[in-house]
Amino acid sequence: MKKRSIFARFNNWFIFAMMTLVVISIVISSTLVINYLKKEEIKRVDILVNAIKFQQDAVTPSLEVQGLLLNIYSSNTTIPVIILDKNDQVIEFKNLPKDFKTETKDVVELAKKMEKKYPAIEIKVQGGNDQFVYYDNSKVLNYLQYSPYLLGLFVLSYFLFSFWFLRTVKKTDEGYLWAGLAKETAHQIGTPLSSMIGWMEIMKLENPDSEGVVEIEKDIERLRTISERFSKIGSVPELNDLDFNKTIQDNFDYLRTRISKKIDFTLQIPTYKILVPHNKILMSWVIENLVKNAVDAMKGEGTLQMSVFERNKNILVEVKDSGSGMTKSQANNAFKPGYSTKKRGWGLGLSLAKRVVQEYHNGDIKISQTEIGKGTTFRILIKKEGS
Template sequence: MRKSILSRLNNWIIFLLMTLVVVTIVVASTILINFLRKEEIKRVDILVSALKFQQEVTTPSLEIQALVLQIYSSNTTIPVIILDKEDRPIEHKNIPQEIENDSKKIVELAKKMGKNYPPIELKFSNRNNQFVYYDNSKLLNDLRYSPFILGFFILCYFLFSFWFLRTIKKTDEGYLWAGLAKETAHQIGTPLSSMIGWMEIMKLETPESEGIYEIEKDIERLRTISERFSKIGSIPELNDLNFNETIVQNYDYLKTRISKKIDFSLHLPTYAVLVPHNKILMSWVIENLVKNAVDAMKGEGTLQMSVFERNKNLLIEVKDSGSGMTKQQARNAFKPGYSTKKRGWGLGLSLARRVIHEYHNGDIKISQTEVGKGTTFRITIRKS
């Protein structure tokens, strides 16, 4: 539980850092663009002041004329249109070439500029006032969207990196659990072979012993468990067809090994259900779900296993009247290493999910759970 809390805390820290980086870039870019906008406005003010000074001076010197011309010529990016009080174009600069000779379109563009920035009025003593219309340069207009575009791409990069690292982690965990399962099967196999040999010797001495018969069943069970573990990590063959037979065998085995205080029932279709599956692995999944349900009920309650068809799918439900789960527990139930039991390793449900997802192309999930009222696990497998 503590590990899960730390994992969620780390995820939130990473998310907040990503958000902070993106917001910082957007804010910094916005500040820079506002600074550039103010600089352009200053340049327009200087240009207007030069034009006004030129008009007010009756006989401007060559130096003044050269200075005004230099100021006017230095503006190579900011669109400027000068209209008289009758809205007739007087001068323009840095406007689209296709409208330079069209007075009507120049006036329309000037009025459009006036919606973004109010025109600057040049007042003269002869009352032939002029109006200077201007707008942002093309570069500045393009830069307006750059913070959001840049922030979007950075966010996508972080999300992709997070997804990539998480995928690598899941792959490594999958290899780890598969390797652990195969090693377990190998470790069980050595003493199991010896036990089978000794069992044959004991049967020769006392062939009718009931104890030997029971031990032989347990040895067979160990052999089945070893075979289950050995199949994890390799692609199993899906040869078994009669799904009812697989379920009934599991039910008969588990019925005799769980508490008598548990009302364990099985509901099957009245006809044979033919679904390609691996009997050994599917039995493991069912057994795992039943044992989890028994643990959740603490040896007393109602346990119901149902098999039914829906559309082209076969559904298997294991419903118990146990302690149920919280939303957080339900989200983490299938994660490798997660367990609500003090002595649990958190392997059972994660391996069950791998068997259903990867080997049978199906789905396994918690379809319903409520604290104090029980949990329902649902397996979905396509019939063909």
Template sequence: MKKSIFARLNNWIIFTLMTIVVLTIVIASTILFNFLRKEEVKRVDILVTALKFQQEVKVPSLEIQALLLQIYSSNTTIPVIILDKDGQIIEHKNIPRDIENNSAEIVALANKMAKSYPPIEIKVPNANNQFVYYDNSELLNNLRYSPYILGFFILCYFLFSFWFLRTIKKTDEGYLWAGLAKETAHQIGTPLSSMIGWMEIMKLDTPDSEGVHEIEKDIERLRTISERFSKIGSVPELNDKDFNSTIQENYDYLKTRISRKINFGLHLPNYTILVPHNKILMSWVIENLVKNAVDAMKGEGSISMSVLERNKNIVVEVQDTGSGMTKQQARNAFKPGYSTKKRGWGLGLSLAKRVIQEYHNGDIKISQTEIGKGTTFRITIKKE
């Protein structure tokens, strides 16, 4: 419990630190943008001051002329348009090339600039005052969106990191369940070998006993279960082809071992279906679905198992008239460790999903469920 609390606390600390980092970067970018913006305004003020001085001094010296020319020429980025009081163009610089020869477009651009920065008035002796219009440089306009672009990429990075860590966690969980399955197979194998030996001794004393034969069947079933668990985590061979035979054998076995109060039916095509599969693992999946259906019906109701052929796929449906599931239960049904039963481990459907998806390249899902009416599980596998 303490470890869980500490783990959650650490997650919140990491989340808080990452949030602070993102906010710091965005705020720093915004401050940088505002600083550059003020610097450009200062450069425009210097340019306007130089223009005013040029108007006030009738015959400037060569040094002053050189200084004024240098100030004017140093502006290579900030767009500037100078108009007189009648709106006539006096000078322009750093405006788009496609409007340099279009007076109307230049005046329209000046009016647009006035919305961002009020024009600076230069008073001249003849009362034909001049107005300097300016705007941010193209670089500064692009930098305006940099905090948001940077924030977007950081968000993408966090989402990718979350997905990556979650994938690693799922992989670790998969290895954990596979290891648990193999260990279970190993633990079952030891007493099973002993039971087989004692079974041979019992057959010598009462070879025709019905009880002996039934126990022998159950021992064989235990051996099959042990083999199923041992195959989890390794790549099984899909050597079996006759899909009808696999389903029929499972149906025959399960029908004799479920309550007679349950009406158990099977619908198979009247022709042979060839599907590469592993008989042992496939029978495990079917058994899990049927047992889940039996538990959902509390030992009374109807189970229908059907095999259908749809285009290039074979579809197996297991339908029951049990208690059904809520939407949340249906979403979590195949998650490792999730179970609606008080004594459930939440392994059956999780391993069934792994068998179908990873080993048979198919799909298993809950195609339909309704509280009080039942649930339908659907397995889809490609034909040979």
């Protein structure tokens, strides 16, 4: 079981690493594409600047040259460009935002902002009134700058959702599997149990007061209870039992006679009546699982204390043993289906106990305290009637 757990943990980390690698790859590749587009826009601005320089230097450009220069200038329909002279007088501007005020002061202010991102390109002009070309990314490129992060976030969200969805489906399938297994077990127990009840009635006719008959009858009743427990898994049970004290006391009385005499098993229970809606059969199963785990942890020798008390309108049941205790990892995994520290354990007892308490009784069950070599305390919390 431990090897399987380690393998599953390795798979989880491998999937996480692959997800991270995919997201990083998308962000890097998108960033490279955007940087390439930036360089292409800068080249287009350089071509435009060179065209303006040529126009300034040419004395009488031919019609073909004039047409070419006009095409170069008019082909820029996306890159914002502002041309100022050395005295910050506006000579030309193009592709500014539609809602932008084109007053001289505003245009100059925008040009200075552009210069913080890209240095202005100087154009030498005869007469000394040099010109400066200011430019910025196109609107599309500005939007694309955020796309790698949005895309990475989207992909990461998709993977996380897929992981959550598959895990939920797996848990649901496991739930159906265990419920089906439990019902089939109840069915299989029921067949020989009916036969045993028949033979018991025959034995009663011959010697009704026999000690063996009495004990066998108790065990048959126990088997009937176990069968009923399994049959209730997977269906919503009725919480029609109210006397919580009696449920705990009956379990204590039954278990005390069936565990090692070397275990000092005690019960502390309120003297007043506690009314809590619960299913006696399933709650008895929870208590029995906790006690059996405690007995195993103590290896048949030690002290075992079970106590019931009220706190903040809740009923708490604690099962405290003096056994071997748990490590932090063992405590974190104790209620997971299939997890067991025993060589022959199936890892179902505590997981089913958790399901009974949380899903059927709207309560909680946890390990409230554990220490290696000193023991473990399990705690059940059940809400009082009307709280």
